[in-house]
Amino acid sequence: MNIRQNTSLKQYNTFGIASAAKYFAVFNSVNDLQECLKFTEPQNVNKKPHNLILGGGSNILFTKNYDGLVLKNELKGIELINEDEEFVYVKVAAGENWHQFVLHCINNNWAGVENLSLIPGNVGASPMQNIGAYGVEIKDVFHSLEAFHKNDNATVVFNLDDCTFGYRESIFKRKYKDQFVIVSVTYKLRKKAVFNTSYGAIEQELEKMGVEQLSIKAVSDAVINIRSAKLPNPTEIGNAGSFFKNPEVPNEQFESLKIKYPNIVGYSLPAGTVKLAAGWLIEQCGWKGYREADAGCHAKQALVLVNYGNATGNEIFVLSEKIIASVQQKFGLMLEREVNII
Numbered sequence: 001m002n003i004r005q006n007t008s009l010k011q012y013n014t015f016g017i018a019s020a021a022k023y024f025a026v027f028n029s030v031n032d033l034q035e036c037l038k039f040t041e042p043q044n045v046n047k048k049p050h051n052l053i054l055g056g057g058s059n060i061l062f063t064k065n066y067d068g069l070v071l072k073n074e075l076k077g078i079e080l081i082n083e084d085e086e087f088v089y090v091k092v093a094a095g096e097n098w099h100q101f102v103l104h105c106i107n108n109n110w111a112g113v114e115n116l117s118l119i120p121g122n123v124g125a126s127p128m129q130n131i132g133a134y135g136v137e138i139k140d141v142f143h144s145l146e147a148f149h150k151n152d153n154a155t156v157v158f159n160l161d162d163c164t165f166g167y168r169e170s171i172f173k174r175k176y177k178d179q180f181v182i183v184s185v186t187y188k189l190r191k192k193a194v195f196n197t198s199y200g201a202i203e204q205e206l207e208k209m210g211v212e213q214l215s216i217k218a219v220s221d222a223v224i225n226i227r228s229a230k231l232p233n234p235t236e237i238g239n240a241g242s243f244f245k246n247p248e249v250p251n252e253q254f255e256s257l258k259i260k261y262p263n264i265v266g267y268s269l270p271a272g273t274v275k276l277a278a279g280w281l282i283e284q285c286g287w288k289g290y291r292e293a294d295a296g297c298h299a300k301q302a303l304v305l306v307n308y309g310n311a312t313g314n315e316i317f318v319l320s321e322k323i324i325a326s327v328q329q330k331f332g333l334m335l336e337r338e339v340n341i342i
C-alpha cells in the first residue's frame, strides 16, 4: 500500500480539473483495497479519512480539493466463466477499461455491448448509473456483480433484481451510496447477435457506411462514428459527457409544452411518460456554444459542459446552476445533474 499525499487529480478526471487529493492510492487487488481502507491519518491514528473510489474519472466533477483518500481502481482481468447454448458469462474486473472490454467482446463475437462502444470509463462504474447509449443499457446484458462492503469487510453478490437499475440509476447511487466498492461485473452476452438498430442515427450511419451484412463490428463502428462526430473527445476538451439527465414528464405535460413549443423533442416511453431531450431545452435557452472564461456549453451538443483548459470545477458547477435556472424559468422543468459532484 502506497499512500501519496497532496496528489493532483488533473490526469484522473476527464474534465481535466486541477483539484488535489489529500491522500491518494492505487489498488490492484481486493487485499490491497482492504489495506487502503484501514489507513488512518499519520497525525491522528484514530481518524480514518473518508474515501472516494475512482475509475476513469469520466462522470465526476471535482469542485474543490478532496479532503480524504482517493482510491484508484486498477483491478484487472477478463474471464469466461460459463456458457450455455445461447449465452456466455464473462466476469470482468472493475478496473478494466469499458471500451477495451467492448472491443474484446466484438473480437470474440460476443454480442450485446456493441451499442455501448466508446463510452469512457471503467467496467466497475458501468452499473453505478446503468450506463446507456443508442437503445441499450448495461442492465440488458448484466448478470451479477461482486462488491466489497467498506465497513463490513465482506464481499457481497448482487444479481440483476438487487441493483434496482433505472435510467442512469442504480441502488449504488441511492440506498447504498458510498457503501460498496464494485470489484467485478459478470455480463451475459449472446453467442448469436440480436441487433438493436432502432435508434434512427444507427440505421442512417450503417447506410452511409455502405454496410450490407449487419454485424456487431458494423454496429460498433457506426456508434463510434456517430459519437465521434458530436461528442467532444476528453483528451482534447475536458468534459464528462452529458452533464444533465433527460427529464421525464407525463404525456399531458408534454402535450401542453408542445402547444407552446411545437418543435420540442421528446420520446414516448411505455410508462405513459415522455423523455425530453435536455440538449434541446438548453439550446433553446441560448446556451449552446456559450463560454465564460474556460467553462462552456459545447457547440455541437448542448447537454455537454466543457473545460477549455483551466476552468475550475466550481466554475463549471456555477455554469450548470445558471443553465438549470434558465431551463426552469423558460419551461418550468427542473434538470437533474448526471455527473457526480464532489
Ligand code: FAD
Binding pocket: 014, 052, 053, 054, 055, 056, 057, 058, 059, 060, 073, 094, 119, 120, 121, 122, 123, 124, 125, 126, 128, 129, 130, 131, 132, 133, 180, 181, 182, 183, 231, 232, 233, 234, 239, 240, 241, 242, 340
Ligand atoms: P468515475 O467517473 O471514476 O466514477 C463515477 C462514480 O462512480 C463516482 O461516484 C465513483 O465514486 C463511482 N465509482 C466508480 N467506480 C466504482 C467502483 N468500482 N465501485 C464503487 N463506486 C465506483 N455515460 C453513459 O451512460 N452513456 C454515454 O453514452 C456516455 N457517454 C459519455 C461520453 C463522454 C465523452 C464522457 C466523458 C462520458 C460519458 N458518459 C456516458 C459518462 C461516463 O463515461 C460513465 O458514467 C462511466 O461509466 C463512468 O466511468 P468511470 O470509471 O469514469 O467512473
Ligand code: EPU
Binding pocket: 132, 133, 134, 135, 230, 240, 241, 242, 243, 244, 245, 246, 265, 277, 278, 279, 280, 281, 283, 288, 300, 301, 302, 303, 338
Ligand atoms: N438536441 C438538440 N440540441 C443539442 C443536443 C441535442 O436539439 O444541442 C436534440 C436533438 O433533437 C437530438 C436529441 O436532442 O436529436 C437527442 O440528442 P442525442 O441523440 O445527442 O442524445 P442525448 O439525449 O443528448 C443521450 C444520452 C447520452 C447517449 C446518447 C445516445 C443522457 C443524459 N444522455 O444523449 O449519454 O450517448 O443519448 O444514446 O441520457 C452520457 O450519459 O454521458 C451520454 C453521453
